[in-house]
Amino acid sequence: MQEEQKEQLQSEEEMNESGVEAVEEHAESNEEHAKGPEGDSEDQAKKIEELEAKLQEYENRYLRLLADFDNFRRRVKLDKEADEKYRAQHLITNLLPALDNFERAMQIEPDNEQTRALLDGVNMVYKSIIEALKSEGAEQIEAVGKEFDPNLHQAVMQTEDDEAGENIVVEEFQKGYMLKDRVIRPAMVKVSK
Numbered sequence: 001m002q003e004e005q006k007e008q009l010q011s012e013e014e015m016n017e018s019g020v021e022a023v024e025e026h027a028e029s030n031e032e033h034a035k036g037p038e039g040d041s042e043d044q045a046k047k048i049e050e051l052e053a054k055l056q057e058y059e060n061r062y063l064r065l066l067a068d069f070d071n072f073r074r075r076v077k078l079d080k081e082a083d084e085k086y087r088a089q090h091l092i093t094n095l096l097p098a099l100d101n102f103e104r105a106m107q108i109e110p111d112n113e114q115t116r117a118l119l120d121g122v123n124m125v126y127k128s129i130i131e132a133l134k135s136e137g138a139e140q141i142e143a144v145g146k147e148f149d150p151n152l153h154q155a156v157m158q159t160e161d162d163e164a165g166e167n168i169v170v171e172e173f174q175k176g177y178m179l180k181d182r183v184i185r186p187a188m189v190k191v192s193k
Helices: 002-085 089-106 113-135
Strands: 138-141 153-159 169-174 176-179 182-185 187-192
Touching (some): 089 113, 089 176, 089 182, 153 169
Antiparallel strands (some): 138 176, 176 182
16 A cells, blocks of 8 residues: 555656646747737737838938929920920021121112112011011010120120210111110120220
């Protein structure tokens, strides 16, 4: 009986030891599970911060691209409006030497009826070209008697003129032209000192 009691005690001790071990393992596993969610929540918080930072970066990129596109659209619109507004500039620039020649031709004094008739025809053509230019928005720059403006006039000579006053255009050598609000060619003038 003693042997049976010894065996029973040993088996109880083994059970107690194994039970203690099982309880300890269970406790350790509970500790790990307890640590696990905290560790997971820290990892999740880091991931959330990273994702929020990426989202913010993508939102900033999107807003910059949207602003760039709006600026591009505005520039294209302004360029298109300018092209429409000044579409005739190249043609007018090419016509200016011909207009200068018409003006020189009209300064000739006719000595007979045939020359006078020819000069009248040249004058009519000149006026019709000027009217066509006005319909496109081109106009001559007024110069003589006006105060010198370096944006509108190109001074090629200066003269002493007490009657005109200082910095006044006294003579025009070549007419200047504007297309709407843009100077195509400044007037070539003589200015009083």
